[in-house]
Amino acid sequence: RGSVGRLPVALVRCYHFECNAQDAMASWRTMDVKETMKKNIAKKYRPYPAYRDSGVEWIGEIPEGWEIVRSKALFSHRNQKATSGEEQLTASQVYGVIPQSLFMEKEGRRVVQVITGQDILKHVEAGDFVISMRSFQGGIELSEYTGSISSAYVVLKPSQNVVQQYYSYLLKSTQYIQALQSTSNLVRDGQALRFQNFSQVDLPVVPIEDQQVIASFLDYETAKIDTLLAKYQRLLDLLEEKRSALISRAVTKGLDSNVPMKDSRVGWLGEIPEGWEITKLKYLAPLQSGYAFKSELFQNDGIPIIKMSNLKRGSLDFTEATFIPADKCNRDFALNDGDILLGMSGSLGETGSVGNYAVVNRKDTPCQLNQRVGRFRLTSALFPGFLLYFISSDSFSKPIMLDSIGTAQFNISPEYIGTISLGLPNQSEQRKVVSYLNRETAKIDALVAKVERAVELLKEYRIALISAAVTGKIDLREESA
Numbered sequence: 438r439g440s441v442g443r444l445p446v447a448l449v450r451c452y453h454f455e456c457n458a459q460d461a462m463a464s465w466r467t468m469d470v471k472e473t474m475k476k477n478i479a480k481k482y483r484p485y486p487a488y489r490d491s492g493v494e495w496i497g498e499i500p501e502g503w504e505i506v507r508s509k510a511l512f513s514h515r516n517q518k519a520t521s522g523e524e525q526l527t528a529s530q531v532y533g534v535i536p537q538s539l540f541m542e543k544e545g546r547r548v549v550q551v552i553t554g555q556d557i558l559k560h561v562e563a564g565d566f567v568i569s570m571r572s573f574q575g576g577i578e579l580s581e582y583t584g585s586i587s588s589a590y591v592v593l594k595p596s597q598n599v600v601q602q603y604y605s606y607l608l609k610s611t612q613y614i615q616a617l618q619s620t621s622n623l624v625r626d627g628q629a630l631r632f633q634n635f636s637q638v639d640l641p642v643v644p645i646e647d648q649q650v651i652a653s654f655l656d657y658e659t660a661k662i663d664t665l666l667a668k669y670q671r672l673l674d675l676l677e678e679k680r681s682a683l684i685s686r687a688v689t690k691g692l693d694s695n696v697p698m699k700d701s702r703v704g705w706l707g708e709i710p711e712g713w714e715i716t717k718l719k720y721l722a723p724l725q726s727g728y729a730f731k732s733e734l735f736q737n738d739g740i741p742i743i744k745m746s747n748l749k750r751g752s753l754d755f756t757e758a759t760f761i762p763a764d765k766c767n768r769d770f771a772l773n774d775g776d777i778l779l780g781m782s783g784s785l786g787e788t789g790s791v792g793n794y795a796v797v798n799r800k801d802t803p804c805q806l807n808q809r810v811g812r813f814r815l816t817s818a819l820f821p822g823f824l825l826y827f828i829s830s831d832s833f834s835k836p837i838m839l840d841s842i843g844t845a846q847f848n849i850s851p852e853y854i855g856t857i858s859l860g861l862p863n864q865s866e867q868r869k870v871v872s873y874l875n876r877e878t879a880k881i882d883a884l885v886a887k888v889e890r891a892v893e894l895l896k897e898y899r900i901a902l903i904s905a906a907v908t909g910k911i912d913l914r915e916e917s918a
Contacts, residue, residue: 452904454534455483475901475910482911493639495616498790502907506640509638511604512593514632515565521610526561526584528579533605534561534580561591564594564601566608568630573618576609591632600648604640604654607907613638613902647914651906654913662899673885681880685830687870688823689860705835709860720854722813722824724779725805726851728770728802734761742807743772751829753801761805770806774799776824782809782848784876791847792837794828811851820864822871827859842914 448907469898485500491764493505527540535543561567563583568591572578577593586592595601607613620634631674637868643651690698690711698708704876709715718724739760747753772778780793806812815821836857837849862870 460599475905478901478911482905482913482916485909485912486908488847495638496641496908497635497910499641499911502644503899503909505639506651506806507636507640508638509632509636511596511599511642512566512635513596515560515592515594517560517561519560523558523560524584525558525578526582526586527580528567528571529592530569530571530575530578530588533578534565534567534582534586536582536584542827542895549894553796553872557588558586559590560584561586561592562594564595565603566595567591568632568635569592570629574614575909576614576617578609587738590627591630591635593632593635593802600645600652602652602656602906603643603648606641606652608904610904612904614907641909642910647909650913651914655903655906658902659899662895662902666892669895670889671742673888673892676881676888680878683877683881684826684874685832687874688827688830689832690867691862692873701857705839706858706860710862713860713862714731715858716861717855718857718859719852720751720816721819721859722777722815724781724811724851724854725806725814726781727812728767729808730761730765730805734765735759736840738762738806739763740766740803742776742805743795743810743888744807745780745793745809746785747868748778748795750793750812751795753778753795753797753804757802759807766803766805770799772802772804772806772812774802774819775905777810777813777815777821778826779804779813779828779854780809781811781850791849792828792834794825795824805837809848811854812885816835818861818864819890820871822875823867826874826916833857833860 485630487501488498490502491497491499492501495547496505499505521879525537526534527537528534529540532540542568561580561582563581565580566577567580567586568577570589576786595604607645616638617630617634621630689706691713698713699774700705700713700915701709703715708717727743739762741747741755741758741760744752747755776797778795778797780791783791799897813824815824815883837847861867906913
């Protein structure tokens with residue numbers, strides 16, 4: 438029970454064999470990953486025979502035969518009103534420019550559609566590019582559909598010298614996005630990119646044959662990378678499921694599968710070991726609500742108050758901390774090393790703030806307990822580690838979810854938390870369960886860290902490969918021969 442080896446064999450093999458490339462990347466962990474990626478790509482693919490300075494910082498040297506022009510020489514501004522009945526499109530950094538109906542299907546949520554006054558929409562032709570509200574962060578999107586789009590967006594009509602698939606990679610490359618970001622401080626203040634911003638970034642003019650070769654190469658190579666990334670993500674999902682099941686079973690069934698069991702008479706608990714006691718949290722660890730500090734006390738330094746946003750599934754994160762003056766602290770809400778905290782308001786689900794938890798570390802103190810965050814006051818009958826694993830298990834989250842069906846935002850009270858039942862073993866067995874889970878979850882967490890590192894390196898490699906290809910740092914013409 439609890440063995441990582443029970444994960445599906447195919448995905449374990451994916452990790453051990455298909456990811457052998459990550460072994461070669463291991464030495465990069467102490468080096469500049471991006472620079473090392475560039476060097477390794479340069480070793481694998483030959484450069485063009487001759488280069489010259491492009492005069493554009495973000496592009497660097499370009500092959501002989503490539504040119505640099507103003508971007509509006511390659512793309513014109515299509516400022517054309519949509520006609521009645523055109524399909525409404527959505528610009529997405531994930532899917533590109535696609536029909537709103539398809540976007541809603543993929544995302545499982547609705548978007549605002551224009552029913553009346555469709556004359557405010559802009560016309561888009563298949564093969565156009567669209568500058569959206571998110572282009573400042575993720576680049577410019579290619580549309581493979583004809584339709585209409587928000588008037589807040591900028592539609593770019595490509596010239597005959599443009600192979601759309603090549604420029605779809607170029608206009609979403611990291612270097613291009615950084616160049617686009619440098620065109621205006623107004624964008625950083627939340628204003629949209631305009632055609633004028635686009636026009637300020639010069640672009641390469643690449644021979645048509647080269648564009649086609651580069652686009653085909655990147656289609657093939659990025660598809661392979663994306664397939665492997667999807668397998669990695671599936672492995673991460675399975676590891677998380679394994680971890681969750683391991684914890685839930687240990688805190689509800691114990692470690693000995695041969696002990697007699699009894700009906701807990703609590704739906705989500707099912708059977709529990711015969712020697713365990715059914716009780717409620719309020720008798721073992723009543724929850725104390727935080728204090729409603731007045732917002733006028735908030736400042737940029739002083740003593741931090743712990744809000745919902747500071748709870749990060751086990752630990753505290755002070756990236757977005759709020760502080761109060763030391764003389765305004767309340768001793769009844771002063772937090773101590775080892776305190777276990779619980780989020781009591783907000784969204785639901787695995788990443789929601791309701792049920793989110795954290796343990797206060799000595800380095801976190803002094804700090805104060807703010808409203809909508811609770812602190813468990815443990816009695817001697819409950820070992821802290823056992824409570825921590827219990828509140829991270831399905832046996833704790835299920836009753837909360839069952840009580841909140843149909844509610845996107847939810848508040849839970851200390852009184853409600855107190856009504857949640859659990860099976861309680863004696864202190865000795867609680868400690869054994871905690872020791873076992875510490876050991877087994879550490880194994881899973883170590884594997885998760887390795888997979889996440891592999892994902893990070895693959896994503897960096899993908900970025901570096903695209904950059905090298907679209908800026909002419911590697912000659913791919915023989916690759917397609």
